[in-house]
Amino acid sequence: MKSAALTHVQVPEALRRRGIDEVLVFQAGLRHRFRRIEVRDGLLLHGEQGWGECSPFWDYGATESASWLHAGLEAATRPLPAPVRDLVEVNVTIPVVSPTQARRLIAASGGCMTAKVKVADPGSDLRQDCARVAAARAELGPEGRIRVDANAAWSVDEAVAAVIELDAAAEGLEYVEQPCPSVEELARVRRRITVPVAADESVRRADDPVAVARAGAADIVIVKAQPLGGVARALDVVDRAGLDAVVSSALDTSVGLGIGTALAASLPRLGHACGLATIELFTGDVTTSPLLPEGGALVPRRVEADQPVHQDVPRALVDRWVERLTAICHEL
Numbered sequence: 561m562k563s564a565a566l567t568h569v570q571v572p573e574a575l576r577r578r579g580i581d582e583v584l585v586f587q588a589g590l591r592h593r594f595r596r597i598e599v600r601d602g603l604l605l606h607g608e609q610g611w612g613e614c615s616p617f618w619d620y621g622a623t624e625s626a627s628w629l630h631a632g633l634e635a636a637t638r639p640l641p642a643p644v645r646d647l648v649e650v651n652v653t654i655p656v657v658s659p660t661q662a663r664r665l666i667a668a669s670g671g672c673m674t675a676k677v678k679v680a681d682p683g684s685d686l687r688q689d690c691a692r693v694a695a696a697r698a699e700l701g702p703e704g705r706i707r708v709d710a711n712a713a714w715s716v717d718e719a720v721a722a723v724i725e726l727d728a729a730a731e732g733l734e735y736v737e738q739p740c741p742s743v744e745e746l747a748r749v750r751r752r753i754t755v756p757v758a759a760d761e762s763v764r765r766a767d768d769p770v771a772v773a774r775a776g777a778a779d780i781v782i783v784k785a786q787p788l789g790g791v792a793r794a795l796d797v798v799d800r801a802g803l804d805a806v807v808s809s810a811l812d813t814s815v816g817l818g819i820g821t822a823l824a825a826s827l828p829r830l831g832h833a834c835g836l837a838t839i840e841l842f843t844g845d846v847t848t849s850p851l852l853p854e855g856g857a858l859v860p861r862r863v864e865a866d867q868p869v870h871q872d873v874p875r876a877l878v879d880r881w882v883e884r885l886t887a888i889c890h891e892l
């Protein structure tokens with residue numbers, strides 16, 4: 561894996577006051593288009609506990625991005641929660657790719673026995689989604705688990721019809737993640753299908769991340785440290801939701817993945833593989849020892865950003881991040 565581009569920027573006073581002594585902008589390529597992006601960029605923050613990440617996607621405004629900054633600050637300045645397990649089982653993430661590529665990604669995943677397959681993307685139809693899911697089953701064999709993520713793309717009726725077909729193509733789905741946008745729709749889908757429902761956007765982009773659990777609209781909550789405002793807040797969401805949790809990445813670098821893995825390692829109950837094997841989707845990382853799975857699992861550890869920093873992020877991107885960080889600091 562190549563090195564991501566990294567460049568130092570001045571630490572804003574608002575962050576210095578909170579214990580941050582170094583801020584880096586990073587830029588890394590993605591192997592496949594994911595969430596309509598081909599390049600991932602963001603910030604790394606350093607404090608007395610090590611490195612944290614703040615990498616909100618560009619479609620997030622300053623107010624929503626404040627949770628991501630809060631997570632980065634917490635990671636850099638507060639100790640991680642005590643682990644209750646030494647290994648965190650993870651899933652391989654399959655973007656909208658051909659069946660052959662899906663099989664290759666699974667074969668090269670470092671032993672993952674669970675695959676999360678992206679479906680309902682504008683770039684593919686249900687027939688192609690079923691072919692990708694069937695390829696995943698062929699590669700994993702009968703012991704493997706397959707989950708699909710629709711990113712809120714379906715109506716209730718579309719979701720019910722699609723899940724029946726995908727469940728057949730997968731020879732059994734572990735769960736369907738965020739089939740529809742609203743909590744109310746998730747509840748209606750859940751009543752009509754036998755496949756369990758996981759809530760992602762209804763947790764990470766909701767005013768009340770626990771509302772979906774209270775409404776009986778999901779069987780599983782997906783928790784991502786950055787959008788939820790950090791590890792402590794994510795642990796609180798899982799506790800209050802009272803449901804099984806799957807810790808996933810926000811397409812973080814290995815710095816954020818290390819924090820996510822520590823969160824997963826500290827959960828009192830963990831019954832499913834976590835979505836933290838996403839550095840495989842990157843062409844470069846901010847460390848020379850990326851957080852890659854072995855035997856289908858990650859070992860929780862803090863990850864340090866590479867030194868020396870080569871100051872090689874394009875100037876225009878650095879300026880964009882400096883401006884954005886100033887705006888997000890106002891929302892802290």
Ligand SMILES: O=C(O)CCC(=O)C1=CC=C[C@@H](O)[C@@H]1C(=O)O
Nearest residue numbers: 595653676808809810811835838
């Ligand atoms: O859960 C995984 O396997 C990996 C993480 C993942 O799929 C996502 C990360 C970041 C943005 C999201 O569009 C996407 C998701 O919806 O879960």
Ligand SMILES: [Mg+2]
Nearest residue numbers: 709737738760
């Ligand atoms: Mg999702």
